[in-house]
Amino acid sequence: MLKTGLAAVCGFLLTVSASQAATVKVIINNYMFMPDRIVAHPGDVILFSNQDTDPHTATSLDGKSFDSNTIDPGSSWSFTVKAVGTYKFHCAIHPDMLGEIDVQ
Numbered sequence: 001m002l003k004t005g006l007a008a009v010c011g012f013l014l015t016v017s018a019s020q021a022a023t024v025k026v027i028i029n030n031y032m033f034m035p036d037r038i039v040a041h042p043g044d045v046i047l048f049s050n051q052d053t054d055p056h057t058a059t060s061l062d063g064k065s066f067d068s069n070t071i072d073p074g075s076s077w078s079f080t081v082k083a084v085g086t087y088k089f090h091c092a093i094h095p096d097m098l099g100e101i102d103v104q
Protein backbone atom coordinates (compact mmCIF):
# COMPACT_ATOMS: atom_id res chain seq x y z
CA MET A 1 0.00 0.00 0.00
CA LEU A 2 2.78 2.41 0.97
CA LYS A 3 4.74 1.45 -2.13
CA THR A 4 1.71 2.11 -4.33
CA GLY A 5 1.15 5.46 -2.67
CA LEU A 6 4.73 6.55 -3.22
CA ALA A 7 4.62 5.49 -6.86
CA ALA A 8 1.43 7.48 -7.30
CA VAL A 9 2.94 10.59 -5.73
CA CYS A 10 6.07 10.31 -7.88
CA GLY A 11 3.95 9.80 -10.98
CA PHE A 12 1.84 12.80 -10.11
CA LEU A 13 4.84 15.07 -9.58
CA LEU A 14 6.43 13.95 -12.84
CA THR A 15 3.18 14.62 -14.67
CA VAL A 16 2.75 18.08 -13.23
CA SER A 17 6.26 19.08 -14.20
CA ALA A 18 5.97 17.59 -17.69
CA SER A 19 2.52 18.73 -18.77
CA GLN A 20 -0.84 19.98 -17.64
CA ALA A 21 -3.22 17.29 -16.46
CA ALA A 22 -6.29 16.93 -18.65
CA THR A 23 -9.84 15.81 -18.11
CA VAL A 24 -10.93 13.07 -20.49
CA LYS A 25 -14.68 12.79 -20.88
CA VAL A 26 -16.46 9.50 -21.49
CA ILE A 27 -20.16 9.51 -22.29
CA ILE A 28 -22.25 6.52 -21.31
CA ASN A 29 -25.28 6.21 -23.53
CA ASN A 30 -27.24 3.51 -25.30
CA TYR A 31 -25.40 0.84 -23.25
CA MET A 32 -22.03 1.97 -24.58
CA PHE A 33 -18.96 3.84 -23.39
CA MET A 34 -18.06 6.56 -25.88
CA PRO A 35 -15.26 6.46 -26.65
CA ASP A 36 -14.63 2.88 -25.59
CA ARG A 37 -10.88 3.26 -25.94
CA ILE A 38 -9.46 6.12 -23.96
CA VAL A 39 -5.86 7.31 -24.13
CA ALA A 40 -4.69 9.23 -21.08
CA HIS A 41 -1.57 10.19 -19.19
CA PRO A 42 -0.74 9.83 -15.50
CA GLY A 43 -2.49 12.59 -13.58
CA ASP A 44 -5.36 12.93 -16.04
CA VAL A 45 -8.91 12.79 -14.76
CA ILE A 46 -11.32 10.40 -16.46
CA LEU A 47 -14.87 11.70 -16.18
CA PHE A 48 -17.70 9.25 -16.86
CA SER A 49 -21.02 10.93 -17.55
CA ASN A 50 -24.08 8.71 -17.61
CA GLN A 51 -26.50 10.11 -20.19
CA ASP A 52 -28.41 6.86 -20.47
CA THR A 53 -31.77 6.04 -18.94
CA ASP A 54 -30.33 3.16 -16.90
CA PRO A 55 -27.70 3.10 -14.15
CA HIS A 56 -24.22 1.91 -15.12
CA THR A 57 -20.79 1.48 -13.58
CA ALA A 58 -17.20 1.82 -14.78
CA THR A 59 -15.41 -1.07 -13.11
CA SER A 60 -11.90 -2.25 -13.92
CA LEU A 61 -11.70 -5.91 -14.86
CA ASP A 62 -8.67 -6.43 -12.61
CA GLY A 63 -10.98 -5.92 -9.66
CA LYS A 64 -8.82 -3.30 -7.94
CA SER A 65 -7.79 -0.34 -10.13
CA PHE A 66 -11.08 1.53 -10.07
CA ASP A 67 -14.77 1.04 -9.50
CA SER A 68 -17.32 3.79 -9.85
CA ASN A 69 -20.10 1.84 -8.17
CA THR A 70 -23.51 2.79 -9.56
CA ILE A 71 -23.64 5.94 -11.69
CA ASP A 72 -27.28 6.95 -11.90
CA PRO A 73 -28.75 8.44 -15.08
CA GLY A 74 -27.76 12.09 -15.27
CA SER A 75 -24.87 11.60 -12.84
CA SER A 76 -21.11 11.58 -13.31
CA TRP A 77 -18.12 9.98 -11.66
CA SER A 78 -14.46 10.71 -12.08
CA PHE A 79 -11.10 9.44 -10.94
CA THR A 80 -7.45 10.25 -11.56
CA VAL A 81 -5.32 7.77 -13.48
CA LYS A 82 -1.93 7.19 -11.93
CA ALA A 83 0.17 4.32 -13.22
CA VAL A 84 1.01 3.68 -16.86
CA GLY A 85 -0.75 0.60 -18.18
CA THR A 86 -3.79 -0.76 -19.96
CA TYR A 87 -6.94 -0.97 -17.91
CA LYS A 88 -9.86 -2.87 -19.34
CA PHE A 89 -13.19 -2.11 -17.73
CA HIS A 90 -16.83 -2.93 -18.02
CA CYS A 91 -20.17 -2.07 -16.53
CA ALA A 92 -20.74 -4.38 -13.59
CA ILE A 93 -24.50 -4.26 -14.22
CA HIS A 94 -24.20 -4.97 -17.97
CA PRO A 95 -20.93 -6.89 -18.37
CA ASP A 96 -21.12 -6.75 -22.17
CA MET A 97 -20.40 -3.02 -21.97
CA LEU A 98 -16.63 -2.92 -22.38
CA GLY A 99 -13.97 -0.26 -22.55
CA GLU A 100 -10.27 0.28 -22.16
CA ILE A 101 -8.09 3.04 -20.76
CA ASP A 102 -4.53 3.20 -22.04
CA VAL A 103 -2.42 5.26 -19.68
CA GLN A 104 0.77 6.22 -21.50
Ligand SMILES: [Cu+2]
Pocket residue numbers: 055056057091092093094097
Ligand atom coordinates in the same frame (compact mmCIF):
# COMPACT_ATOMS: atom_id res chain seq x y z
CU1 LIG B 1 -24.48 -0.72 -17.52
